[in-house]
Amino acid sequence: MDLALKDIRRHLGKFIATIAGVAMLLAIVLVMNGIYQGNVADGVWLIDNTRADLWVVERARGGPFNESSRIPSDAWKSVAATPGVARASPLVIYGGQRDIGGRSQQLTFIGYDVFGGLGGPGRIVQGRSIEAPHYEMVADGKLGLALGDVVSFGTHAYTVVGLTQGAVDSGGSPLIYLSLPDSQEVQFQQDNRALVAARAANLNRLERAGYGAEQAARLLPLLSSTGDSVNAVLVRLAPGADGAAVARHVRDWLYFNVFTTDEERSLMLEGKLSKMSAVLGLFRTLLVIVAIVIIALIVYVLTIEKIRSIATLKLIGAPNWVIVRLILEQSLALTLASFALAYGLRALIAPNFPRTLAFVAQDTAITFAVMLVGGVVASLMAIWHALRTPPQLALGG
């Protein structure tokens, strides 16, 4: 006779309420698993999508994702001339917050050499890649744009010629691809008033230094800031080339920092994503503990409610395993039902979740195993109390 299930039937409302509460906590844990893996997948995808063998960045910098990196635009030519390099192309990458489709949206711009350069858009689901040197863009569908839409960034308007799906950065922000000069212009363009003010200040500085008006006017263009830099140079090695030798050459002779794609991935995972992993891990641990504590309290309360029945069972000769099974089964039933409901809730939440969720079977299995062990642990206090209950409690009024 399954005493646990019969008791559950009697306390069905209490069980259902507990299962619903615990399931919501566990659903958050499962979604958090998906958020972390989604960020990893997005961050790694961005690196993998460039199909580069080496990443050349500013010297002593860990860029371009974890730290800013600025190198001259024409540095790619020096890199391309390095023995063992098949192709080298510049890449610009920076975050932005722009009004698109009537709302302010966080996004990441990527500028690349649209004529055969590395680092172009992937996951294009509609339209095409950029084919013109200016005023075309490829945008991710999360921005709410359609093919042919025109978006203004600063003084110019850009037409959407391609749409991607799931092309986002490690933070889940959608990507916009522009040609290299367009991306530099969008990044460095200044307001006209700011340009006039800077020009006046420079002119004043030159005049105070003793230059005449004519000389100052000639020198002025040399002092104005330019957007003539990129964030990285992507390198594709020639077949059979020694990547380490190429990297060494670039470091020693061109004075840049070089990472292999694997190192760039490690930087992403151990740098940018490690803190997120720690934060999510902490919250997941706390939520699992709270869920187990709730189950433990409910099982304990249910056990206390039937302590006289347990004493009666002992008095009429029920062995301890009957009592242990009664409590343990209820705890496991709560745990398993909560997990099953959480799994269902996760499936409902996932399609409308605003960030990429990537569910890994191993994460789900680990969460399940932790909850299963937690369910057993949750019943220990009640079992201990039940086994200490003297059978004579059943006697008397």
Added chain:
Amino acid sequence: MAVVEVENVSKTFGSGELAVQALKPCSFVVQEGELAALIGPSGSGKSTLLLSISLILEPTAGRIVINGQKVYDDGWTGVDERAFRRRNIGFIFQQHNLIPFLTAQENVALAMQLNGANRRDAGRRARELLGYLEIAHRADSLPANLSGGEQQRVAIGRALANEPPLILADEPTAALDTERGGKVMALLRRIARERRSAVITVTHDHRMIEGFDTVYQLEDGRLTRMLSPA
């Protein structure tokens, strides 16, 4: 045949100057088919004696034999107390103590299943037993939906489930009115006669004393008087 033999059984709680002798050496025998009562005021040692016979409370000295098996001889003899209770002792309580989430039939069948009966056989025999106790029509009811008298009948059914040679009843009529209490006593008498079980009842209820074969009175831990109502 003697079902219960108690010989010089005593119980002392504590030691030294704080020692309290709750049960002074007492002896008695209850035969099969005998309905015996243990009466006495609170603190007289009734519960101590009942718990000792139930193998729950270890006496300090003496000898207890139940159904021919020596269970205590100046120390427990090593019997598995719960297995022994399942096979040899049926319990009836003042508050019935039915398992609230089991139906009447399941309460009776549970005792059978704990003793090794399979589910189907236990269910059939439980229904038969409830029929014997004239409560088969409430077999599928939960205890909360039964009257006090009906609950006590189900509890008696559970006590009889494994056909034990000894039934220990703790104030079985205390929670019932005179009419229902009388019916329960009549039922216990019938069980003793028909099933040849020895029934030992602890009671305060002097209304019911006339129905017993033997009455033992406990006072200050001493079995001081034995009444045998004609």
